[in-house]
Amino acid sequence: MRATESNQDYPFAVTNTAAALLDDAGTVVGWTPAAEALLERRSADVCGRPARELLADAASWEAVLAQGVLAQGGHGGTEGWEGRATLRHGSGGELEIGFRVVPLDGGARGGAARCLVLGAPLELVAQWRQDHAFTHELFLQGRVGLAVFDADLRLLRTNTHLLPYTGVPFELKGLRLADFLWAEDARTIDDRLREVLHGGSPLIGFNTTARTLDDPRGGRAVTIQAFRLQEPDGQPMGVATVFTDVTDHERARGRLDLLYRATGALGGSLSVPRTVEDLVAVLAPTFGDCAAVDVAETVLTGGEPPADAPLTLPLIRMAVAGAETDALRTGTAHFPAVPAGPAARECRGELVTGLDDRPAGAGHDGDPEWAGAVPGAHSAMTAPLCARGIRFGRLTLWRTGDAPPLDADDLALLEEIAARAAVAVDNARRYTKERRTAVGLQRSLLPPATAETPALEAASVYLPADADSGVGGDWFDVIPLSSARVALVVGDVAGHGLHATAMMGRLRSAVRAMADLELEPEELLAHVDDMVLQVVAEAESEDAEDGDHGPPLPSGPAGATCLYAVYDPVTGNCVMASAGHPPPALVGPDGTVEYVELSPGPPLGVGGWPFEPVERELPAGSVLALYTDGLIERGEEGDIDQGMEDLAARLLRADVLGRPLRQARHDIVEGLPPGRLRDDVTLLLARTRRVEDGSLATWHLEADPAVVAEARHLVLDQLTAWDLDELAFSTELIVSELVTNAIRHAGGPVRLRLIRADTLTCEVSDSSNTQPRMRRARNSEEGGRGLYIVAQLSHRWGSRYTAGGKTVWSEQSVPLA
Numbered sequence: 001m002r003a004t005e006s007n008q009d010y011p012f013a014v015t016n017t018a019a020a021l022l023d024d025a026g027t028v029v030g031w032t033p034a035a036e037a038l039l040e041r042r043s044a045d046v047c048g049r050p051a052r053e054l055l056a057d058a059a060s061w062e063a064v065l066a067q068g069v070l071a072q073g074g075h076g077g078t079e080g081w082e083g084r085a086t087l088r089h090g091s092g093g094e095l096e097i098g099f100r101v102v103p104l105d106g107g108a109r110g111g112a113a114r115c116l117v118l119g120a121p122l123e124l125v126a127q128w129r130q131d132h133a134f135t136h137e138l139f140l141q142g143r144v145g146l147a148v149f150d151a152d153l154r155l156l157r158t159n160t161h162l163l164p165y166t167g168v169p170f171e172l173k174g175l176r177l178a179d180f181l182w183a184e185d186a187r188t189i190d191d192r193l194r195e196v197l198h199g200g201s202p203l204i205g206f207n208t209t210a211r212t213l214d215d216p217r218g219g220r221a222v223t224i225q226a227f228r229l230q231e232p233d234g235q236p237m238g239v240a241t242v243f244t245d246v247t248d249h250e251r252a253r254g255r256l257d258l259l260y261r262a263t264g265a266l267g268g269s270l271s272v273p274r275t276v277e278d279l280v281a282v283l284a285p286t287f288g289d290c291a292a293v294d295v296a297e298t299v300l301t302g303g304e305p306p307a308d309a310p311l312t313l314p315l316i317r318m319a320v321a322g323a324e325t326d327a328l329r330t331g332t333a334h335f336p337a338v339p340a341g342p343a344a345r346e347c348r349g350e351l352v353t354g355l356d357d358r359p360a361g362a363g364h365d366g367d368p369e370w371a372g373a374v375p376g377a378h379s380a381m382t383a384p385l386c387a388r389g390i391r392f393g394r395l396t397l398w399r400t401g402d403a404p405p406l407d408a409d410d411l412a413l414l415e416e417i418a419a420r421a422a423v424a425v426d427n428a429r430r431y432t433k434e435r436r437t438a439v440g441l442q443r444s445l446l447p448p449a450t451a452e453t454p455a456l457e458a459a460s461v462y463l464p465a466d467a468d469s470g471v472g473g474d475w476f477d478v479i480p481l482s483s484a485r486v487a488l489v490v491g492d493v494a495g496h497g498l499h500a501t502a503m504m505g506r507l508r509s510a511v512r513a514m515a516d517l518e519l520e521p522e523e524l525l526a527h528v529d530d531m532v533l534q535v536v537a538e539a540e541s542e543d544a545e546d547g548d549h550g551p552p553l554p555s556g557p558a559g560a561t562c563l564y565a566v567y568d569p570v571t572g573n574c575v576m577a578s579a580g581h582p583p584p585a586l587v588g589p590d591g592t593v594e595y596v597e598l599s600p601g602p603p604l605g606v607g608g609w610p611f612e613p614v615e616r617e618l619p620a621g622s623v624l625a626l627y628t629d630g631l632i633e634r635g636e637e638g639d640i641d642q643g644m645e646d647l648a649a650r651l652l653r654a655d656v657l658g659r660p661l662r663q664a665r666h667d668i669v670e671g672l673p674p675g676r677l678r679d680d681v682t683l684l685l686a687r688t689r690r691v692e693d694g695s696l697a698t699w700h701l702e703a704d705p706a707v708v709a710e711a712r713h714l715v716l717d718q719l720t721a722w723d724l725d726e727l728a729f730s731t732e733l734i735v736s737e738l739v740t741n742a743i744r745h746a747g748g749p750v751r752l753r754l755i756r757a758d759t760l761t762c763e764v765s766d767s768s769n770t771q772p773r774m775r776r777a778r779n780s781e782e783g784g785r786g787l788y789i790v791a792q793l794s795h796r797w798g799s800r801y802t803a804g805g806k807t808v809w810s811e812q813s814v815p816l817a
Contacts, residue, residue, distance in 0.1 A: 018097075018119045026051050038097075038119070040090030051117075056086045056094045068101060079103070084122055098125030145222075145243030148229070151197065151236060153177075153190055168212055182211045193226055193239050200236075202227040207246070219404065221250040255413050258287055262417045266424035270431040272300055273318055275424050279395075280321035283417070288397035288406070290322030290374045295385070295393035299425065302433025304390055315393060323400070328373060347386030349418065351411045353379040374398040379406040383418035387426040395421060438498040445505040450662045451478045454757035455486040455569040456686045459661035461669050463681040465496055465630065472680035473500030473560070474628045475508050479515045482798060482809045484569050484691055484757045487515050490581065490626040490684050491562040506535065507560060507604070518800030521564045521577035522611040525601065529579065532560065532605040559605040563626055567618065569691045570755065574618050577611045579604050582632065582640070585625040585647060586618070587656055593648040620690040623656045630679030631669070661685045695722075695756040701739065703747050711739045711752055715762075722756055726815050730793040731762060734810050737786035738764035741772060746805070759795060759811040767805040 018038040021030030028051050031043035039054075046054070052061040067083035080102045089095045099119040139146055139159045148157040155172045168180055178186035188208055196203050203226040211219040225242040265278040276293040284291040294315035296305045320328040352371040356378035371380045377398040385393040395418045399406055451458040464472045473493025481487055489511055493504045510531050514524045536559075563584065565576035576584070576596065580603035583595045601611040618624065625647070632643030647668075654667040665685055672681060697718045701707045715735045719728050735752065742750045746768030755761040772787055790797055794810040 020046075020051070020117045020119070022051055022115050022117060024114055028054075035119070038121075039087060039095065054087050056088045060085070096122040098122045145245070147172075147241045147243065149193060149239045149241065151238055153193055153197070153239070156238065180212055180214075182213065185210050189224065192224070193241065196226045196228055197236050197239050200228050203241075207250075210243075220245055221247045251409075255409070258282070259413065259416060263420055266421055270428050272425055272428045272432060275428050276319040276393075276421070279417075279421055280319045283395075283397060284322035287410075287413075288322070289400045289403060290328060290377070290398040291320070292317060292328045292373075292396050293319045293385075293393060293421075294396070295425065296391075299392050299429045300432070302429055302436055304426075304429060305392065306390075318393075322374075322398070347384045347391065347415075347419070347422075349381055349383035349411050349415045351379070351381040351406060351408065353405050353407075355379060370394075370396055374400065376400045381406050381411050381414055383411070383415045385418055385422035385425055387419075387422040390426075392422055392425050392429070394418075434498060438501050441498070441505065442501045445501070445508055446475060447477055453478070453480055453486050454484045454689060454691065455567055456688050457661055458488070458684065458686045459665045460685070461665045461681070461683045463630075463669060463672065465678065465680050472496045473504045474630070474680040474682040475504045476626070476682050476684040477508060477511065478684075478686075479512060481515065481566065482518065482800060482811070483761050483763060483807075484755055484759075486567055486569075488565045488567065488624070488626055488684060488686055489515075489562065490628060490682060491560060492581070492628040492630075492680070492682070493560045496680070503535075503560070507532070507562070511562070511564065516798075518798065520613065521566055521575055522613045524564055525562060525577050525579045525604070525611040528562065529604050529607055529611075533607050536605060559603055561603050561629075565624070565626070567624075567686070567688060569689055569757075570696060572617050572619065572688070572690055573615055574624070574688075575613050575615045577601070577613045579611060582627065582629055582644075584627075585644075585651060586616070587623040587625070587651055589619050589621045589657065591652065591657065593651055595644060595648075618688045620688055621657065622688045623651070623661070624686045624688065625651060625656075626684040626686070628680060628682040630681040631672075631683060633678055656685060656687075661687055691755060691757060697754040699752045701743075701750045701752055703743050703750060705740070705743055707750075708736055708739050708743070711735055714752070715754065718754055724756070724760065724814065727760055727812055730812060731760065734762050734790050734793055734812075735764075737790050738762065738808050738810070741786055742766040742768075742808070745770065745772075756814070758814060760814055761809055761811050763807050763809045765802060765805065765807040769801065769805060771799050771801075771806060772808055 018035035019030075019032040020028050020035055023029050028046050028049055031041075031046045035046075036042055052058050055061060055064070064083060064085050068081040071079075071081035071083070080100060082098065082100045084096065084098050086094050086096050097119045098121075099117055102116040102118065103113045104115055105113050139157065141159065144159075146157075146159045147155055150156050153176060155175050155177075158172050169175065172180075176186070177189055181189075185208065189210075192203055192206055195201075203224060206224045206226075208222060208224065209219050210222050223244040223246050225244075226239050228236050229238045229240055231237050262279060262282050265282045266275060268278050269275050272295065276295065280291040280293055295318045297314060297316050298305060300316070317328065322328075350368065352367060355367070355371060356376070368382075370382055371377075373396075374380070377400045380396065380398045382394050382396040384391050385395060395414065397406070397410075397414060446462070449460050449462075458478045460476050462474060462476070464474075473495055475489075475491050475493075477487075477489040479487040479489065489508075491504070491507055491511075493500045493507065495503075507528065510528050511524065514527050519527065561578075561580040563576065563578045563581040565574055565584070567574040576598065578598045578600035580600055583598045583600075585593055585595055587593050596614065596616060598614050599612040602609045627647070629640070632640055632647055650668045654664040656664045656668075665683060668683060668685075669681060697714075699711070699714055701711060712732050712735060715731055716728055719725060719731060724731075739750060739752060742764050746766035748767040751763075751765040753761075753763040753765070755763070787797075790810055793812070795813050797808075797810040799806055799808040
């Protein structure tokens with residue numbers, strides 16, 4: 001501090017204080033320059049005159065002297081004394097001062113003593129006294145720690161509650177912080193104080209930890225403010241510091257932060273294992289050195305433990321974190337038996353301390369089995385995972401080494417975290433149960449991923465947008481039809497989850513049922529469109545009746561799309577129709593990729609619009625790729641054109657022409673985001689095959705009953721040529737009945753065709769649109785049993801409309817070679 005600043009702050013400094021020397025008669029015999037400046041009266045005008053003349057009221061002289069008598073207990077003496085007086089200023093005004101009288105000797109022959117009178121404006125004296133009182137009281141209070149260090153950072157002065165912790169000496173004067181604090185903590189504080197001492201910049205809001213040598217486990221969180229003290233000439237003389245104990249505040253804030261982070265971790269997944277793993281990762285080592293979560297086994301499969309049965313519940317240790325995880329992974333965990341009724345719903349935690357005070361290798365009779373699971377732990381606590389009165393598991397925490405022991409506040413926090421964890425585990429359990437149901441439903445609704453038929457080789461891939469649930473609204477199907485033909489289906493229901501899966505199942509069932517009726521693709525989609533409209537109408541009617549505000553069934557333009565294609569390996573023709581679905585990609589035998597030009601109708605559920613078929617001839621060995629839009633959408637804008645170009649490139653890179661499709665399918669979808677797809681991805685690949693000419697026989701017959709015998713001979717000769725004599729008898733009867741019915745009921749020319757593939761198909765086509773039906777003939781009737789015989793001899797049979805009439809067909813299993 002500069003000298004001028006020092007003189008201004010200290011009223012009785014020699015260079016700043018007015019002084020007068022009085023003899024034993026009260027005459028002014030000396031007058032300092034500061035006195036001249038204070039009263040604007042020269043020394044020559046004052047010296048030699050009685051001091052009472054300096055008073056504004058000379059009659060108050062006795063009153064001024066009486067202040068000294070009162071200060072000395074009512075009697076005279078040689079001690080100095082202080083008082084106040086009003087003096088006459090040289091300008092004619094008055095000045096109120098505070099003064100101090102300092103006797104210089106006992107006076108001549110015991111008379112009045114000479115004295116030195118020091119004076120300063122009363123306002124300055126009052127300010128100095130306030131500063132002195134403030135400093136004095138500040139060092140007496142105990143809420144804030146004060147300390148003054150010298151230039152060597154030794155303690156000069158402290159209040160009695162500088163560090164009210166175990167291990168701090170009562171007398172600190174002359175000590176360094178390292179004499180009673182941990183070396184690391186002392187060094188940290190000293191380094192910052194030394195910066196203040198040498199740099200001069202104050203230290204504001206520095207947070208650190210203070211741990212004593214005697215009790216390092218406790219420790220306190222303190223905030224330090226510091227500023228430099230200076231000599232009058234500006235040289236540093238020490239550092240003044242303020243230590244504020246913020247341990248309770250920091251612990252409260254730390255607990256709140258821990259609760260916040262634990263709650264955030266619990267909301268990151270709907271998987272029970274992932275949920276508890278994220279939780280213990282937050283708790284250890286922040287809250288405890290080791291943490292573990294034990295969960296009832298039934299929770300992992302979506303079940304819940306009994307709510308009121310008195311039993312010991314076996315647990316599985318699902319997650320551990322911390323230093324002693326190897327010790328925590330071993331052993332069998334059980335809940336203690338809990339009584340039925342209200343006591344079973346009490347989900348209270350338990351705290352055990354003083355574990356390190358037990359004899360080595362000896363447990364305590366009252367200690368639970370979980371408390372001693374971690375070697376070296378001095379305290380432990382556990383809280384049950386309890387929701388809706390049901391215990392799902394428990395959360396356990398241990399502290400070891402120099403960490404402070406767990407206390408009741410820690411247990412209350414653990415119980416709160418465990419309560420929230422229980423809700424998260426219960427939600428994950430419910431989700432697991434729903435997911436298992438949905439996945440099981442979807443797996444039961446979708447066909448196998450690969451298929452082999454005489455018409456084609458097929459392989460598929462399904463990637464749900466929601467990787468956690470694993471279910472969505474996409475579906476695919478490979479449906480065997482009559483005459484070695486096959487139907488390929490790919491559809492997409494809007495939305496995800498169980499609802500979309502259920503709707504998908506209804507659509508797939510409807511498509512399969514109508515495919516069995518041998519409908520043309522455009523006619524089949526029209527019937528499915530009507531079905532969707534009916535389902536939506538029923539759902540809206542039910543919502544209106546019971547006030548159900550659940551999610552509506554998919555409808556409208558974004559409800560569901562579908563592509564239906566029928567491939568005939570005899571002719572190589574493929575007829576397809578689309579209900580709002582993207583066109584399939586066709587990879588030709590020459591390696592070129594093109595997209596079939598369709599005229600897509602509206603999505604299913606719009607109604608009132610026709611669906612147009614498109615026919616293409618597919619050479620043998622071609623690969624047809626059917627997919628959903630999730631495979632070709634790109635970016636936020638969903639650039640379909642870019643996605644289709646990318647799909648074409650992927651098909652060529654995967655070598656779909658030269659490799660088995662079950663291998664190539666994975667390469668095509670490789671690199672797509674595994675968990676955050678914009679939409680479900682479904683890909684169905686089909687490599688076409690052709691029925692060889694040698695496996696096909698066709699005859700055109702006249703509408704004459706006499707040709708039935710000829711037809712039988714033709715078929716028997718052909719079966720002999722194919723080494724299928726085992727089927728001669730049954731095939732002869734089937735052909736005889738079908739040809740006879742065609743001639744009798746339809747008239748006109750009849751076409752008879754045999755197809756040898758994995759089954760032996762016998763077809764009889766005529767010009768009639770009347771579908772045959774099987775009936776039960778009476779005992780008295782001579783006819784009416786033909787179709788019954790056909791049904792008994794066939795693996796399956798049926799009929800379908802054609803452009804010129806109908807075809808009745810029968811299939812028989814071909815004997816293994």
